Amino acid sequence: MSASLWQDGFFKASDGINLFYRIYQPASPKRVLFILHGFGEHAHRYEKFSQYFPDFQIAIFDMRGMGQSEGERVFVDSFERYEFDALNFFEFIGDRYPVDAPRLFLGHSMGGLNLMLLCVQHQLKGERFIFSAPCFRVAVPSPALVLNQWIHRFNPRFCYHNPVYYKNLSHCEFEILSYKNDPWIMHKMTARLLNEMVLAGKKIMDLSAIHFQKPVHFLLAGEDRLVRTEAAQKIYERITAPSKT
Secondary structure, eight states: OGGGGEEEEEEEOTTSOEEEEEEEOOSSOSEEEEEEOOTTOOGGGGTTHHHHOTTEEEEEEOOTTSTTOOSSTTOOSOTHHHHHHHHHHHHHHHHHSOOOSOEEEEEETHHHHHHHHHHHHHOOOOSEEEEESOOSSBSOOHHHHHHHHHHHHHOTTOEEEOSSOGGGSOSOHHHHHHHHTOTTOOOEEEHHHHHHHHHHHHHHHTOSOEEOSSOEEEEOOTTOSSBOHHHHHHHHHHEEOSOBO
16 A cells, blocks of 8 residues: 555756656645755655654655766765755655655765755754664774875775675665665665765864754664764764754
């Protein structure tokens, strides 16, 4: 039943490229949930959310260069592109599928980094903000990051293969195989994108305090090998909000 309520389409980014999106549209939504996916992922991986929240309008798009969206694969000239793509998407959904209901935002991994930037730099308005394993620092050894700073200056499109090792994603064998065999998953990353992620994360890590006017939730893994959990814990401690968990 829930699968039939999903709709697919494209919207225009500010620079004219087409970005793929999916929206779950029940008859009378009680909430609106916007999802920002993680690095190399795509919107279809979040379809099961409609099973858990059948009375929510759920909207998610493939980041540029990922999934079915246009754009150079896993390359971006500036992380700000992701920020403005998200802002364009929120506005597009509000105009195309208007719903008079509270807005919730969920960002996973790189999407969590993007969401935090939207909150602190663009004063994103919402009823609740959820950060799932936010990537404020990547789990890459410091010498490798220093080397990448040099590489991206001379060859920004240099590709690292399998930056997200599928066996590090979950203890669930089904989820591991699903990720490994997913044809839309990107199994590479450019030197420029890695550098932009590091710089974007530094913007957040340099903040001494972050103020939210609505509740904030952090979902962190105990044995995360993809992002630095301790970085997310530090940011969590610097947040003031009506409630946070």
